[in-house]
Amino acid sequence: MRVYDSLTRAEREFEPLHADHVGMYVCGMTVQDKPHIGHFVPFLTADIVRRYLEHKGYRVVHVQNFTDVDDKIIERARQEGTTPEAVAERNIQKYFEAARAMNLLPATHYPKATEHIPEIVALIDRLVERGHAYAAPNGDVYFRVRTFSAYGKLSGRNVDDLMSGARIEVGEEKEDPLDFALWKAAKPGEPQWPSPWGPGRPGWHIECSAMSMKYLGETFDMHGGGRDLIFPHHENELAQSEAATAKPFVRFWIHNGLLYTGGEKMSKSLGNFFLMEDLLQHYSAEELRFFLLSTHFRSQAEYSDARLEEARAAFQRIREAIARLQEARRSAGENTALVSEAGSDLRDTATQLQQEFFDALEHDFNTAAALGKVFEVVRHANRFVDAAPSGRDAAVVDAVLESFTEMLQLLGFFPDGLPAGADEVPAEVDALARKRQEARAARDWEAADSLRQEILARGWVVDDRPDGYRVKRK
RNA sequence: GGCGGCAUAGCCAAGUGGUAAGGCAACGGUUUGCAAAACCGUCAUCCCCAGUUCGAGUCUGGGUGCCGCCUCCA
Structure with a gap:
């Protein structure tokens, strides 16, 4: 199994760190708002990675966090006259609704920053002890970037280049503009927790280090998230983690390309995002999943209604082929012994294509190529049904239907089995x-x-x- | 300015040095009372230039054009 790693900028053979399981951490949402389709690219990517690993027999410990305390959540709560907890909780529920609808496998753990303050404080403490962090007079604690010589290795920057862009915000008391906050001193009316450096709340990056290491150990297999998190989030996460443990933090960094719309990146700040709850009104989960899987996860994909309509038409082709096979199966009766030449050809071709389907996933989870193989099976199955409409080759039809089930379910389609051929007609x-x-x-x-x-x-x-x-x- | 990515048919898109998957659309056909749907078939030499190689969409160098990150972002 070949997996591309953003840190080394190359793909290599994947071997799990531990014999009995694979540890995978995915950066989840900052729950300031409802989930949009862009959020679901990394989550769906993780879902596919998870399914494929489990298909190969691995047990996966899958962790996806919620950042439930940060400036924007606090600001949102202030605007609404409610609490940050209420804002976070509401959006977490929205996440789960969309995730269920999309048939995402539930993660093993969904840690929240606010529920891991002791672990976060302990990690910061460790960094302070080692001289990698320091408490400023105002009660903030900062990571001392220049003490971590490998800083920049993930995003491909060097500290001197970063200097030009770095700046110190009003109220910050950094030794160096590059330093970033691990702990933010409490401000009046904001959520706060006690700490050795006074009351405050965690900075953004530290929670992911503390929580991933808690559930997966100091070194783990895979860390996922959007490309836009590489800098500064993952760079900082890596720095503080490795500075604390002196061990490699992550073995494979898996970054997905961002979703675009109208030629621009879909993002909160541009306001050009499409909420999952709205999309699910117009498109089925299957169609949305198909759309997202028809591009390799590391590429940037363009979202538009036209693209979704194409996905709908394409996915319909698969559904039709299945329906035709099911009809052929019904008319084939129980004569499973008879196999025509066309039938055995189809069986051989389908077997071959299914192998190629697995090979595609084996190579950096190439769902787009894998779907191509599904369509090739579709074409061969259709030809077969056209050529031999009479009741024959029941065993072959069964085998091809079984093959569709395996392939499509591995990609997360049809969790309850293939759709029944005929709808219940009133x-x-x-x-x-x-x-x-x-x-x-x-x-x-x-x-x-x-x-x-x-x-x-x-x-x-x-x-x-x-x-x-x-x-x-x- | 620094770092990185991308460029494959009308559109989307895969491609692991060995002779361009797949989807949408279009066109031709099958089927049909008409139609729709469905099915089958047809449809590219890979941005430009130079190089390496028996062989390059794939590797190297140089262009050109888009895009991202460097500030919150999945």
């Missing part, structure tokens, strides 16, 4: 369809067409077929 609609069929038999096209309109008005579509008709959901 008696009323069924009666209309029957009447229409009678009208057609009587060559009364006008009546047939108006009945079709009535059925359509009830949300169903009739397809005429050589052997009759089929009613399906619009």
Whole structure:
């Protein structure tokens, strides 16, 4: 299994640190607001990594945090006249609603910053003891960047270049402009916790170090998040972690490309984001998942309605192929022994393509390539169904359906199994369809067409077929 | 200015030095009372220049054009 690591800027063979499990930490949301689709790129990436690792037999300890105290949450609470806790809790619930809808596997742990203050304080204390951090007179504690000689190795910067952009905010008492806050002294009316340096709250970066090390150990396998977190967040996280432990922090840094829209990065500050709860009104979780997986996670993808419509059309092709196979299966009966030449060809091709599907995921979780293989199976299956519509090759059809199930479920589609071929048609609609069929038999096209309109008005579509008709959901 | 990324058909997009996956659209066909849907088929030599190599979309150097990070951001 080959995995690209942002730190070394190369891919290499993945071997877990521990024989019995893989440790994976994903930077979660700062819960100042509801989740948008951009947030779900790293979460979905982690979901795929998780599923693939489990498919390979690994146990994954999957940690995804919530940053539930920071300037923006405090500000939001102030505007709304509520508490930061209430803002955070509300948005955490929104996250879980969207995550469930999207069929994301639940993480092993969802640590919150506010519930890990002792661990955070202990880690800061360790840094102070080692001389990597210092308390300023105002009660802030800063990381002394120049004591960590490897600073900049993740984002590819050197401290001297950074100097030009670095600045000291009003009220900060840093020794060096590059230093960053580990602990922020309490301000009136803000959430605060006691510490050896006085009351205050954690800085942004330190929580991820404290919490990841708590649940995964001082060195762990994979750390994920958006590319935009590389600097300063992950650079700082790495620095303070390795400064504290003198051990390598993360073995594989997995950064996803950002989602764009209208040619611009989708972001909170630009206000051009699409909320998950809104998108889920218009598109199915499957369609959204398909859209996100049809681009490699490290590339930047462009979100637009047109892209989503394409995803819908493409995914529909897969659903249709499955439905056709299911129909073929029903007509094939129980004669599983008979296998035609076309059937055995299909079976061989499907087996081969499924192997190529796994190979694609084996190579840096290439879901886009993997989906390409699914479509190749679709085409071969369709050809087969076209060529042999009579009841034959039940065993082959079963095998291909099983193959679709394995591939699609590994990508997180159809958690409850493949969709049943035929929808439950309401008696009323069924009666209309029957009447229409009678009208057609009587060559009364006008009546047939108006009945079709009535059925359509009830949300169903009739397809005429050589052997009759089929009613399906619009 | 510093650091990094990207450039593949009308659009999206994969590509691990060995002769360009897949999807959408379009077009042709099958099917149909008409239609829709569906299915099948057709559809590129990879931004430019030079180099390395038996062989380059893939590697190297030089251009050009986009984009990101350097401030909160998934």
